[in-house]
Amino acid sequence: MQATLSQKDFDRLSQFIYNELGIKMPSSKTTMLTGRLNKRLRALRLKNFTEYCDFLFSDKGKEEEMVHLINAVTTNKTDFFREPSHFDYLVNTALPELEELRRYEPRRKLRIWSAGCSTGEEPYTMAMVLAEVAEQNKSFSFDILATDISTRVLDVARRAVYPMERIDPVDNLYRRKYLLRGKDKQNPQIRIVPELRKKIRFGRLNFMAADFGLPEMVDIIFCRNVIIYFDKQTQEQLMNKFSRYLNRGGYLFLGHSESLHGYQTPFTQVAPTIYRKLQ
Structure with a gap:
């Protein structure tokens, strides 16, 4: 009952x-x-x-x-390469712009934050894409911070094991290089390779906390399809909190149905659902 x-x-x-x-x-x-x-x-x-x-x-x-x-x-819906245009923009526009800003400190790693990472598909997608960039540019390095409020989804993300059907959006090149196939044919699964898993730090974080306590400033924040669950006042407050942890010139990526229109924040829209902190 x-x-x-x-x-x-x-x-x-x-x-x-x-x-x-x-x-x-x-x-x-x-x-x-x-x-x-x-x-x-x-x-x-x-x-x-x-x-x-x-x-x-x-x-x-x-x-x-x-x-x-x-x-x-909490609702946790995510996919590998969700909203793929964001990853194209990340590689083709955001990274070159940030590298130009960072030309006087070339040894510093790019730091990216997956805020509301759910079961991990988003930060692992980031890691695949950025690993390809690093392969072509030996001076480029990166770290990824991935946070969520749910311990249940963080456990899945840390384990990095997914059913085979979850990787449908993943290109064959990435599959060959970054995914390991399980041996159980009755329950086909994949696991993210250790080299990528080492690039990501997972942690629990409540967006309502007064201080996020991030160890370092970041260059890029992905917070996609998260703020739709908040009211407008909470959304605006959260965006201003994010800005305090984002380096000048850094980027904020939101979900396809999310917008900062009408909010008082230090962000300028540079593409659909993509914003930049210019000051």
């Missing part, structure tokens, strides 16, 4: 999720939230959502249950 989520408990949960994660949870999401959190009720042996809310909002609940709530309510 599934527990029923009352309007009162839905309102309590949606307000908590907004305060802690910045994610808007409209009433249309009641069925989704009910289904996902019923699993947590069963795991905790709770009778109803009122008991669940009481536990979640307690000090012990915030410490122990918060990570499970995040894993339950």
Whole structure:
């Protein structure tokens, strides 16, 4: 038997999720939230959502249950080479522009951040593309930081093992060089090669944190199909936070349905869904 989520408990949960994660949870999401959190009720042996809310909002609940709530309510949809025009722009336009800016510090690595990396397909795509650049230019090197709020998807990303059907968008050249085939023919899988896995640091990060605590400034941020879950005020605040960690001249890539139009940020649009911090 599934527990029923009352309007009162839905309102309590949606307000908590907004305060802690910045994610808007409209009433249309009641069925989704009910289904996902019923699993947590069963795991905790709770009778109803009122008991669940009481536990979640307690000090012990915030410490122990918060990570499970995040894993339950976040949506994680990604693919290898998703929105491929972004990777074309990265190689053909952004990198040459950044190399020109960095010509007086040629030994410094390019630093790129996959913010909201989900199960890892985006940062591994970045790594493939940038590894090709490095192969042609021995003075070029890079590091990738990949973060997400969900521990569940970060575990998948770190493992770097994917079902064979996930690599349909990957070109044969990249498949041969950067993907390893598993031996189980009944469950065909691939794994990203160790050389690329070493290029990426995965970590957990909540965009609502006052300080992201990044160890270094970055040159490029990919934050695609993430801010659509936030309201406009939260989106604008987040973009201004991003700008504080982005070097002058750095690039911000958003998702195909996302825009900074009308927001007060230090970014200038240079292509559809691509922005640059010029000052």
